[in-house]
Amino acid sequence: MKHALRDAGLSALIALGLFTPLIGLVTESGDHGLELRARPIAVVVVVSLVFLGRLLMLTRAARIAVPTLAGPSPAMLRAGRAVAPMLLVFAVLLPFGGSRYYVDLATLVLTYIMLGWGLNVVVGLAGLLDLGYVAFYAVGAYSYALIAEHFSLGFWTCLPLAGILAAFWGVLLGFPVLRLRGDYLAIVTLAFGEIIRIVLINWVSLTHGPNGITGIPRPTLFGLAFSMDGGEGTFAGFFNIEPETIQRVIFLYYVILGLALLTNWFTLRLRRTPLGRAWEALREDETACRSLGINVTNTKLTAFAIGAMFGGFAGAFFATRQAFISPESFTFIESATVLAIVVLGGLGSQLGVALAAIIMVGGLELLRSFLSFLADQMGSELFAGIANELPLYRMLVFGVALVVVMVLRPRGMVSTRTPTATLAPLGGSA
């Protein structure tokens, strides 16, 4: 107990050092420019939380250490199988029950789920650490925006083009980095992501540089536009209903849901093909793959290409949803977020990635809105303050979540792997 107290005290001391500048000091615009204000109470609260948390962890250490070793129980596996269909039903029904706010939020979450699933092919299956995934997202978005601008083609024509172009860039990135592994690969992909962004900023004649591209056309439903005039050839006009913005919002939601499900179906299908198995084998042991006559080069390139293609689809969707894109949307932080989602969810696990995206992207936003709701109801300064500042601590929350998951479940939230083929027991088949 004495040891635990000392340890917890030490943790509290570290927390004090960390959080004094992070939380204890805020800058506010005052009469003479920015002013520094101290918040001793907030620091005391956070530090004592760390102290208590550490103490609790140490006194219960034995109980925490065990479950990481044991496999999931059958009951848990059964419950786990039910999660995916439940999520799907919820996702399909959401627009009927939710307000515009929730549909918008769910669209954002689904974009990240799709990006996560795309990156999962590269990182989770093929084991190639890619820190520049946002590059393909950007290629997809700009492909659509530029093709639509110059050739006035619609979303559905451009979507495959955006995917193909992103896949092409995936292969282009793949070639020089084929010999690299692990850390070296990560650094080069990181650089690639930055190169794409910087080219987008500086190639002003093509991309309009930092000003971005505006007026990107919205998608249509079999040629029916979602415009507000409600005339002939629009969605509202065709069905004879009042034109409302929510119709377009819901339509966009279903588009991304469909795209994400397509990604999921395709990935699950690919896993069971020889190519998918070769990816996983590559992740396990590249040398052994070579000794079995697998062309490692081509296998890696296809992983890059297919992962990039999904990134490109998501990018095209992002462009059409926002109707405006600029290089600012494609910073490293996006790559990091998507990678964090994949790692948190469990490398290679489709369900894990979905759960992680829901928690990381949706959860934080819901927490914020819940806190501001509380603040409104109770007129509480404290809750309002936390709600207002929560987005600022987004990365801190991500970091804490990553640490917690990695301590408790080192292989991600969902670490069970379904074999791609099973042999029926003897006597089962002739």
Place this chain on the structure above:
Amino acid sequence: MLSVTALTMRFGGLKAVDDVSFEARAGDITAVIGPNGAGKTTVFNCITGFYRPSEGGIALTHASGAHFPLDRMPGYRIASRGKVARTFQNIRLFAGMTVLENLLVAQHNPLMRASGFTLAAVLGLGTFRAAERHGMEKARQWLDRIGLLDRANDLAGALPYGAQRRLEIARAMCIDPVLLCLDEPAAGLNPRETEALNELLKSIQGDGCSLLLIEHDMGVVMRISDHIVVLDHGKKIADGTPAEVRADPAVIAAYLGEGDEDEEAA
């Protein structure tokens, strides 16, 4: 069928393999033996394309007459076209995949062709499903042969050591090799497992596959080899049948460590 001529491999100033030539005849079990650091594994890595020899040639001739210059082929083609399979000194299974998957990955090339480079497989076309059934059947036969049929759906990394060795051999055999190179297959096995290994290797030879093996366990080498090549300090010091090699004074000297000093004193 395999002929190694004047093979030399340098790492910087070090000559790991120095002007080694030998033949491995079709249908034979050829053993490469020698003390630690003699260059056995380097020879293996040259044959299987993991190293490119500094000098010399390695040629493989199939029974069909097809000729492959292994020293000039890209690594993976040696396995896919040349049909030379290998195992590793430190087992290299796909530990996170199941036993069955390990054997299916080994059939990558024929399955990939059947899958129409993935398109047919994604669409679930009948031709691919038939090919996959065939692949599963082949895997089942090998699992039966190495006694791991009941563990087909377990992770390969969870198998006991001896079973992992056998699985690695079965995996190599799933590429339908004409030459199987085994790097110390008996290392770390108990006598009973070694016995089972001997039988497995003999039965593989019976199927018409030639074997090339590196081994330290003289019991295994002397009993199953048809032909032995002895290396020491990167040079070939003897070449012949087990009986000839056993009686060779140079081999005895290399293994018992009496050598230069004594001879010089004499």
